[in-house]
Amino acid sequence: MSQPDNLRLGIILMVVTTFVFAVQDGLSRHLAAEYNVMMVVMIRYWFFAAFVISIARRKAGGLREAARTSQPVVQAFRGFLLAAEICVMVAAFTLLGLVESHAVFACYPLLVAALSGPVLGEKVGWRRWAAIAVGFVGVIIILQPGYGVFDPAAVVPLMAASMFALYGLLTRFVARRDSTATSFFWTGTTGAVAMTAAGVWYWEPMVIIDWIWMAMLCVTGATGHWMLIRCYEVAEASAVQPFAYFQLVFAASMGVLVFGETIRPNVALGVAIIVSAGLFTLWRERQQR
Known part of the structure; x- marks a missing residue:
């Protein structure tokens, strides 16, 4: 397959992946409004870990090869950090809704750029x-500090964005010595261990219809991760990463159409500024490479 075809397929996969993840976020918002966030994320991670292990067993060398790493502490910390970030972001969905949570979370590529110096030593x-x-001017426009009474809940998705940015940088750090399969294995398994230890204390019975929603949440999570891996296999990450912003579009549409949320003018303006700055940052990173 020629490189243009690879790029075209990569773009299609990235757009579809963002849609799947937006559906996943909508399901998470619904379930977390009915049940404890820790329990919802724990069950999601059980399925994710099973998916990761099944993938690893089919690779050459099996589980032993997938788990082999010279930096287990950093790999485990990555897994714990992502699990904690998911909990924080799902909590943000219940506090602010999909529209405003994703509006603030959209700043994470900028945080990656800002932290790449101290974490990775990049210029x-x-x-x-x-x-x-x-x-970050766009973030301030969205949060509106000083406008009436500032809602502390607005900081929650900003915390999630910071955690996800650090997770992304650590993923780049471990990639210097570990394969993608190894990092993926450690992400799923350590996250499942952490969430089981934290979430089992919040177990509560679920009605049948919500088990159906939970099954859909697990399937969309595994499907989204598989498609993302496939996307990065067929095209350069720097070329397809700008299309990840479609998740903001899909999630906002779901928030408005399904959950009855509204898009305030300051949120729309702030998002436009953040996305423009993020696309410029991604472009500069590609130029540097």
Whole structure:
């Protein structure tokens, strides 16, 4: 397959992946409104871990090869960090809804750029620093601090974005010595262990219809991760990453159409600024490479 075809397929996979993840977020919002967040994420991770293990067993070398790493502490911390980030983000869905949670979370590529210096030792030029500053102006416009009484809940998705940015940087760090399959294995298994230890204390019975929604949540999670891996196999990450912003579009549409949320003018303006700054940052990173 030629590179243009690879890129085209990669873009299609990324757009479809963002739609699947948006559906997953909608299911998470519904279930977390009815049950404890820790329990919902725990069950989701059980299925995720089973999916990761089944993938690893089919690879050459099996589970032993997938688990082999020279940096187990960093790998385990990555898994714990992602599990905690998912809990925080799902909690944000119940507090703010899908629209405003994703509006703030959209700043995570800017956080990745800002933290790449201290975490990975990468050089961040003045153009990217300017884009980061502009992007955070967009965040401030969305949060509206000082406008009436500031809602502390608005900081929750910002915390999730910070955690996800650090997770992304640590993923790049471990990739210097570990394969994608190894990082994927550690992400699923350590996250499942952490969530089981934390979530089992919050177990509560679920009605049959919600078990159906939970099954759909697990399936969309596994499907989304598989498609994302496939996307990065057929095209360069820097080329398809800008299309990840479609998740914001899909999630906002679901928030409005399914959950009756509204898009305030300041949120729309802030998102436009953040996405523009994020796309510029991704473009500069690709130019540097």
